Amino acid sequence: MTExxxxxxxxxxxxxxxxxxxxxxxEGHGKVTLLLDEDGHVRQARLHIxxxxxxxxxxxxxxxxxxxxxxxxxxxxxxxSHHLAASKAMDQVIGAxxxxxxxxxxxxxxxxxxILQSHALHFFHxxxxxxxxxxxxxxxxxxxxxIAAAHPELARRGVLLxxxxxxxxxxxxxxxxxxxxxxxxxVNRSVPLAERKALRAESGRMIEWCRDAVQLVRRLFEQNLxxxxxxxxxxxxxxxxxxxxxxxxxxxxxxRARLADGSTLFDHAxxxxxxxxxxEDVKPWSYMKFPFxxxxxxxxxxxxxxxxxxxxxCDFIPSPLAEQERREFLAFDDGSAARATLGFHWARMxxxxxxxxxxxxxxxxxxxxxxxxMARGERQRRGVGVIEAPRGTLIHHYRVDERDQVVRANLVxxxxxxxxxxxxxIRSVARRYLDGRxxxxxxxxxxxxxxxxxxxxxxxxxxxxxxxxxxxELRDADGALLHSLRSGRA
Amino acid sequence: MIAPIVVFAxxxxxxxxDAIGPVLAERLEAEALPGIxxxxxxxxxxxxxxxLEGRRLAVFVDAAVDAAPPYELRRVRPRRDRSHSSHAxxxxxxxxxxxxxxxxxxxxxxxxxxxxxHFELGSGLSAAARANVEAAWxxxxxxxxxxxxxxxxxx
Numbered sequence: 001m002t003e004x005x006x007x008x009x010x011x012x013x014x015x016x017x018x019x020x021x022x023x024x025x026x027e028g029h030g031k032v033t034l035l036l037d038e039d040g041h042v043r044q045a046r047l048h049i050x051x052x053x054x055x056x057x058x059x060x061x062x063x064x065x066x067x068x069x070x071x072x073x074x075x076x077x078x079x080x081s082h083h084l085a086a087s088k089a090m091d092q093v094i095g096a097x098x099x100x101x102x103x104x105x106x107x108x109x110x111x112x113x114x115i116l117q118s119h120a121l122h123f124f125h126x127x128x129x130x131x132x133x134x135x136x137x138x139x140x141x142x143x144x145x146x147i148a149a150a151h152p153e154l155a156r157r158g159v160l161l162x163x164x165x166x167x168x169x170x171x172x173x174x175x176x177x178x179x180x181x182x183x184x185x186x187v188n189r190s191v192p193l194a195e196r197k198a199l200r201a202e203s204g205r206m207i208e209w210c211r212d213a214v215q216l217v218r219r220l221f222e223q224n225l226x227x228x229x230x231x232x233x234x235x236x237x238x239x240x241x242x243x244x245x246x247x248x249x250x251x252x253x254x255x256r257a258r259l260a261d262g263s264t265l266f267d268h269a270x271x272x273x274x275x276x277x278x279x280e281d282v283k284p285w286s287y288m289k290f291p292f293x294x295x296x297x298x299x300x301x302x303x304x305x306x307x308x309x310x311x312x313x314c315d316f317i318p319s320p321l322a323e324q325e326r327r328e329f330l331a332f333d334d335g336s337a338a339r340a341t342l343g344f345h346w347a348r349m350x351x352x353x354x355x356x357x358x359x360x361x362x363x364x365x366x367x368x369x370x371x372x373x374m375a376r377g378e379r380q381r382r383g384v385g386v387i388e389a390p391r392g393t394l395i396h397h398y399r400v401d402e403r404d405q406v407v408r409a410n411l412v413x414x415x416x417x418x419x420x421x422x423x424x425x426i427r428s429v430a431r432r433y434l435d436g437r438x439x440x441x442x443x444x445x446x447x448x449x450x451x452x453x454x455x456x457x458x459x460x461x462x463x464x465x466x467x468x469x470x471x472x473e474l475r476d477a478d479g480a481l482l483h484s485l486r487s488g489r490a
Numbered sequence: 491m492i493a494p495i496v497v498f499a500x501x502x503x504x505x506x507x508d509a510i511g512p513v514l515a516e517r518l519e520a521e522a523l524p525g526i527x528x529x530x531x532x533x534x535x536x537x538x539x540x541x542l543e544g545r546r547l548a549v550f551v552d553a554a555v556d557a558a559p560p561y562e563l564r565r566v567r568p569r570r571d572r573s574h575s576s577h578a579x580x581x582x583x584x585x586x587x588x589x590x591x592x593x594x595x596x597x598x599x600x601x602x603x604x605x606x607x608h609f610e611l612g613s614g615l616s617a618a619a620r621a622n623v624e625a626a627w628x629x630x631x632x633x634x635x636x637x638x639x640x641x642x643x644x645x
Contacts, residue, residue: 058504058612073504079532117537125536156591162537177531 088385095377102370117165124158246315305392507606553606
């Protein structure tokens, strides 16, 4: 495609490579390579994540109606997002231009349940240990167990928020995992009244806990402002989906791209032809794709997606408590939190609160228990489904032949959109904390904190017991091992 | 009525030997053994701690790359987990989460770690994994017997 970034192809003699290989319990793993110069300064950062390229072949030849169920096997973390994005694509394939009220609301309920449980997992399990214990703390404390020991009520709330989101998914998708509720053209079930009532009885408490979580992140920013404001931060373009009136909408809408200076590149773009606005670049050193905004070109068109871009990119959030929090977030310290990489955490909690409010409203809506479930139309050969998944914009694109078989599939997942921003964040952090000679636990912690703000999903591949969670190697330009560091067994 | 035994079967059925857990779960569910509840998921998460409530015994069935074939049966106890960069918890961390959230000791727990080697998307169980599953099944099905409690030497 276009010329590669010189930082990515630098072969200057004397450069050293620092390799940080993360072998988590999941088979899909991340590896960080830092390219140093002779003075020990970081010239380049690359995050390598094993991606599910094989999936696009996996789905070829399958009948289109199987796809919304099959795609859930991509990921144990966000199967519902793939389920719904594929369903939306197949809605187009069967020509269902508008779903029934019941179908759309049941899907929305399912989706916001997924948002809530995923954000709860990320905050209470993955990120709050970093934030509450500090980036330099003992790794054994920086996990859910450490949180539980020091903050038992917080840990309990995290578990119960997750459980509540899972229950929303169960009653809408039919099963706790691998549900079949969403089908091309609609849904195959609505939510029984008794289930709605039982969940509605809990929703008020969930909203209160979400409000508390937002306040907790705010307090952390207030207490650590100097560090949080700049940590791994950099200016960036952004992409998100918004409703027709500019409101946050995580289920459906048009694409909006904002430039780093806050101006709008395009707005309410029809995602059915996303390729008019977004192209995917490839790099010689990675299997991952690098999407970019077409109008800006591959070199400058990289952008980020996810909670931070959605909260800052929408005109308002259509639920009162979350909207109030959005306003306070944007105003905080002259907007510094809204520009910070660690602002992802604050934005994520605002979205979790919004999800809880949406869920409560939908549980009050009689349409969710209706019996008009399916829509149909004129059969099409192509379908594109886009959804704002917990980690960001998720694109599913399929071509289906006259025998109803999928002949082509293209998926652009949130972690892929955030490829280059994560590299930038790592480079920013590494330049500040790497001394050029020795890998330290502290450096690894800081890099992990930067990456974790984006919540990249490494779980799209398989997992198995016995993987090492973290291995680090420092090598010179000739590949000789200078130093290695490996954390304990998972 | 809460079943006294919970079996967590972990794995992605579309990823080669990672299907070991789900395959064993399917057989266990088909047997409909009294007193056993089977929980199948891609990976363990914090909410699985809630599935430990009221149990006498918990068994985690999973593919393992570091187990001696055909399987290893390991006692697992609550432990602070170091898989902080992962979205998945270890069985020990699930037990610890339960302990910390409830203030009570979790049930006795074991890991049935069945050897797996190949995890490609779209592939089925390897021949070696199928043999390992058969061996593991003979151990797993004894769970339904009265007062069943695994012991590591019972392979």
